[in-house]
Amino acid sequence: MNGGRLLLPVVLSATFVQLLNVTIAQIAAPAIQSGLGAGPGAVQLVLAGYTLTYACLLITAARLGDRYGYRRLFVLGTVVFMFGSVTCAAAPGAGWLVAARLVQGAGSGLVAPQVLSLIRTGVSPPRRPRALALYGATMGVASLAGPLIGGLLIGADLFGAGWRAVFLVTVPVAALSLAGAALLPRTRGTGQQRVDWAGAALATTGFGALVLPCALGREAGWPWWTWASFATAAAAALTCFTLTLGHRPAPLVHPSVLRDGTARLGVLLVFVFNAGVPSFTYLLFLHLQSALGYPAISAALVSAPFAAAAVLGSHTAPTLSRRLGPTVLTAAALVLAGTALTLAHLIGTEPGRRAALPVLAAGGAAFGLFTAAVFTLALAGVRDTTAGSVSGLLPTAQQLGGSIGVTAAALAYYAPADNANTAFGHAMAYEAAVFLLTALIALPLRQTTTPTANLPPPNGPMSPREQSSTHRCPTRQRQTRRTSRHRARFRCRGR
DSSP: OOTTTTHHHHHHHHHHHHHHHHHHHHHHHHHHHHHHTOOHHHHHHHHHHHHHHHHHHHHHHHHHHHHHOHHHHHHHHHHHHHHHHHHHHTOSSHHHHHHHHHHHHHHHHHHHHHHHHHHHHHSOGGGHHHHHHHHHHHHHHHHHHHHHHHHHHHHHTGGGOGGGHHHHTHHHHHHHHHHHGGGSOOOOOOSSOOOOHHHHHHHHHHHHHHHHHHHHHHHHTOOHHHHHIIIIIIHHHHHHHHHTGGGSSSOSSOGGGGGOHHHHHHHHHHHHHHTTTTHHHHHHHHIIIIITOOOHHHHHHHTHHHHHHHHHHHHHHHHHHHHHTTHHHHHHHHHHHHHHHHHHHHTTSHHHHHHHHHHHHHHHHHHHHHHHHHHHHHHHTOOHHHHHHHHHHHHHHHHHHHHHHHHHHHHHHTSSOSSHHHHHHHHHHHHHHHHHHHHHHHTTHHHHOOTTTTOOOTTOOOOHHHHHHHHHOGGGHHHHTSOGGGTGGGOOOOO
């Protein structure tokens, strides 16, 4: 076992380009519309197509990885993603681009669950919390880097590629991930484990019925089929999927997940938090460009403090998570709520936008801390029997939360308002409400997850001799685990 030194760069680079593609196309949407002569509905399909296939495949792909091997599915998904990216860049029309985005999202959907599974199986337990923190940080930074990189590429117009460069930029990174796949551990699939195709059909139908109307409903004026999709297709399919888990052979999600309080809280927490992110950055870019007339590159630079501080916040996450446990999630969510409310009052004037830069930095640090800590803390108290299912459910919750959140935030922004700044205030009020709800949901985690639960001691794992002596004397177990410097002092001296 290499402790993740070789594994992490490979799987995290793949994670980066997957999440980058969720937001990078948003900044390119106006250029795509003018370049291809596409209508608003087609552009929305370009944005939604990727998320649609990405979210719908996650749970099924997790089971396929169990059956056929994580590395094999990782390679297959990366190849599909690269093919979709190249096809997007070469698309001659809107229909072609929509189809290519569906392929691109399918590749990401195949890869994403394998990343968590490879971290769980290929990284040693002492290094796993740090690996999970880096995984969460990578996802957060990628979602922020999308608009920034997209704005820079469109502003630079390299080689006259225009918007096509936002799809080409991911190809070299994906190619490096593919080349590095040879370094991943060979995980044999179970082979004999059945794939729950009935469950896969129900989950895909339910998730698709949620994501598609969220993406297209507002532009289409919320016709009857969008509400029918929510109320009938999504509700019926997902309810049927949940109620029949215990009656289907080899279900996609282990039935014990429904009885595991920590698992339920973790999935709900990720879902609600992502209902506020990436809609927060999406609305900031939308307001700066559409209402205030900023070019794409200028709007990207305004958000730079948020992205830069997110990297610093994620760096502190492992230490703070170990010391404070889930309290860091509550604190980070409260800071983000304050950031949203403060921005609502500052963003309307030029002096206010300058004063908003340190506020964005504080929000970015909180964002980085939350995203880097949430996966570690959500998985810390999960039973081994449910860990595999939760590994597939967490990215699914992230994508569904993001899709629903962007729709809800846009509804708040486009609600009747006196002016654009008032509309932005409505959107930030929505964001603050979501982050406050996130803070409340994180509070019960303290009852199921302690600051050191399932996390190694700060100075590494105990030696076998220490583990043996701790086992012989349970009353001194907590003292033995405090730090390696004091372990010898608290060892038991026999029975």
